[in-house]
Amino acid sequence: MTALLTVAAVILLKLFALGLIRIYQGPSESDRILAVQLSGTTTVGILVLLSHVLAMPALIYVALLFVLFAALIGVAFVRHPGIGSSS
Amino acid sequence: MTLFDSVLALLIAILAWRSVTAPDLYRGIVLFITLGLMLALSWARLDAPDLALAEAAIGAGLLGILLLSTWRVLQRAAPRQGSDEPASYAVRWLAVVGSTVFGGTVAVALYGLQVGSDRAGAEALASLDLAGIDQPVTAVLLNFRSYDTLLEMGVLLMALIGALLIRSPLAYEPWHGDTAVESPLMSVLAKVFTPIVVLVGIFLVWAGAYGPGGAFQGGAVLAGAGVLLLLCRRLYGDADATLLLRGLLVLGVTAFIVIGLLLMPWQGAFLAYPPGLVYVLLVVIEFSLAVSIALSLLLLFTGTHAVRAVRS
Amino acid sequence: MTDWISSMFIIAGVGFFLAGTVGLLRFPDVFTRLHALTKADNTGLGLLGVGVALQGQSFRLAVLIALIWFLAVTASSIACHLVARHNLHSEEGER
Numbered sequence: 087m088t089a090l091l092t093v094a095a096v097i098l099l100k101l102f103a104l105g106l107i108r109i110y111q112g113p114s115e116s117d118r119i120l121a122v123q124l125s126g127t128t129t130v131g132i133l134v135l136l137s138h139v140l141a142m143p144a145l146i147y148v149a150l151l152f153v154l155f156a157a158l159i160g161v162a163f164v165r166h167p168g169i170g171s172s173s
Numbered sequence: 174m175t176l177f178d179s180v181l182a183l184l185i186a187i188l189a190w191r192s193v194t195a196p197d198l199y200r201g202i203v204l205f206i207t208l209g210l211m212l213a214l215s216w217a218r219l220d221a222p223d224l225a226l227a228e229a230a231i232g233a234g235l236l237g238i239l240l241l242s243t244w245r246v247l248q249r250a251a252p253r254q255g256s257d258e259p260a261s262y263a264v265r266w267l268a269v270v271g272s273t274v275f276g277g278t279v280a281v282a283l284y285g286l287q288v289g290s291d292r293a294g295a296e297a298l299a300s301l302d303l304a305g306i307d308q309p310v311t312a313v314l315l316n317f318r319s320y321d322t323l324l325e326m327g328v329l330l331m332a333l334i335g336a337l338l339i340r341s342p343l344a345y346e347p348w349h350g351d352t353a354v355e356s357p358l359m360s361v362l363a364k365v366f367t368p369i370v371v372l373v374g375i376f377l378v379w380a381g382a383y384g385p386g387g388a389f390q391g392g393a394v395l396a397g398a399g400v401l402l403l404l405c406r407r408l409y410g411d412a413d414a415t416l417l418l419r420g421l422l423v424l425g426v427t428a429f430i431v432i433g434l435l436l437m438p439w440q441g442a443f444l445a446y447p448p449g450l451v452y453v454l455l456v457v458i459e460f461s462l463a464v465s466i467a468l469s470l471l472l473l474f475t476g477t478h479a480v481r482a483v484r485s
Numbered sequence: 486m487t488d489w490i491s492s493m494f495i496i497a498g499v500g501f502f503l504a505g506t507v508g509l510l511r512f513p514d515v516f517t518r519l520h521a522l523t524k525a526d527n528t529g530l531g532l533l534g535v536g537v538a539l540q541g542q543s544f545r546l547a548v549l550i551a552l553i554w555f556l557a558v559t560a561s562s563i564a565c566h567l568v569a570r571h572n573l574h575s576e577e578g579e580r
Contacts, residue, residue: 087488087491087492087540090492090495090496091495091537091540092174092177094495094496094498094499094533095177096176096177096180097499097502097503098499098502099177099180099181099184099214100180101502101503101506102184102210102211103180103184104506104510105506105509105510106184106187106188106207107510108509108510108518109200109203109204109207110191112200114515114572115199116515116568116569116571116572116575117515117518118199118200118203119203119568120509120515120518120519120522120565120568121203121509122203122206122207123522123526123561123564123565123568124505124506124509124522124525124526125207125210126210127502127525127526127529127530127557127561128502128506128525129210129211129213129214130530130553130557131498131502131529131530131533132214133213133214133217134530134533134534134537134550134553135495135533135537136214136217136218137537138537138540138541139174140217140218140220142217142220142222143546144222144223144225144226144384144385144386145217145222145225146546146549146550146553147222147226147377147380147385147386148213148217148222148225148226148229149553150373150549150552150553150556151226151229151230151234151373151390151394152210152213152229152233152234153553153556153557153560154234154366154369154370154373154394154397154556154560155229155230155233155234155235155237155238155397156557156560156561156564157362157366157401157556157559157560157561157563157564158234158238158397158400158401158404159206159234159237159238159241159564160560160563160564160565160567160568161359161362161401161404161405161563161564161567162237162238162241162242162245162400162404163241163567163568163571164567164568164570164571165242165245165404166242166245166246356566356567356570358563358566358567361563362563365559366559366560369556
């Protein structure tokens with residue numbers, strides 16, 4: 087069973103590498119940030135698998151942090167933090 | 174697992190290389206964030222979940238958000254300046270010579286290094302009973318090596334003071350306008366997401382007592398909650414710091430020193446804790462450190478002396 | 486028996502990740518790519534999580550995975566909405 091989980095983790099890592107092509111090609115800024123969002127989710131998937139394969143429950147918390155910060159990165163991408171009050 | 178590790182190593186090398194050679198700032202930032210994801214995985218493979226947590230919270234998370242926000246400000250402030258021009262040949266050669274000399278010196282120093290048996294780690298693990306706390310990393314950080322951690326807090330304060338002196342604020346004044354990206358979901362984020370982020374942050378600080386986690390990771394997550402509120406326009410940077418806020422900034426260092434000094438008459442040494450109380454004291458220190466770390470990181474993000482809530 | 490069910494879930498989950506990545510690479514514009522992305526986020530991670538939770542056989546792990554999945558769904562839908570909106574506005578700005 088561990089073998090299947092390991093194979094799944096390797097496949098996800100390769101999908102992550104494939105997703106990088108979209109970061110490389112773009113063309114727009116939105117395309118690139120979408121690719122980052124997908125690679126974030128893929129990493130979360132890998133971490134969930136690894137936490138079981140490596141018997142490291144703490145990796146679930148790492149996955150949790152990535153999920154939380156993925157939302158913040160999405161917001162930071164569209165949001166201007168606000169220098170000057172209106173423009 | 175070997176296949177996983179080799180793909181991971183290859184990806185890290187490629188991403189690191191591409192993120193410094195990216196043709197523009199934005200692509201560099203995006204690649205840096207994905208590099209952070211891979212680094213966290215590599216820490217997981219190296220059996221270091223504490224570092225994976227720190228990497229996720231600080232490396233990929235907070236730093237990525239700070240870089241993206243800075244990029245947005247730069248974009249609006251100056252559309253395109255000549256800063257993309259390569260440096261002159263003299264400067265480049267100087268950099269080549271300088272880094273070669275530095276690299277050579279480090280290589281020579283490493284070559285001459287006598288690698289002793291790695292006793293410190295084994296000794297720390299063997300005397301874990303004395304630390305009064307089950308989690309080895311926290312025991313080392315807050316008990317065996319507490320001087321280091323105390324000084325690290327000083328370094329963080331110095332970094333904040335330095336940053337406030339030289340950089341222009343990123344988030345300043347309450348926000349008006351910018352309806353172009355105003356979305357009703359922003360208030361959902363502020364109301365629903367922020368409490369969850371705060372909860373996870375507090376949990377991570379608490380978890381440091383018995384498992385991976387601790388003041389730095391938890392503090393960074395708490396700072397993330399503050400950043401989220403800033404981006405949702407619930408908080409804004411302010412120039413005047415209150416005494417309370419400054420007090421919170423130095424709370425970690427103060428708690429560390431005061432507890433250390435107060436116990437000196439009984440323990441005979443600075444930063445030595447009585448065995449029975451050690452758990453309680455370390456949790457108190459850990460939470461005060463986390464508050465200071467969170468606030469410092471938040472102010473490093475805004476670049477201002479204080480933050481204030483928007484009154485509606 | 487549990488092993489079989491959990492394998493099915495994990496294989497299906499990886500399948501959705503594959504579909505999401507292929508969609509991200511092959512679809513013609515940002516909005517269609519968004520659509521591919523959310524499938525991987527929501528369904529892929531969800532199925533994977535169920536598979537691992539079945540393997541883990543612990544209530545605590547299952548709750549944590551459910552929390553991650555819930556947050557991922559919320560986060561990705563909000564982030565994708567914001568990116569789409571941003572893209573729409575910046576395209577209008579260019580015209």
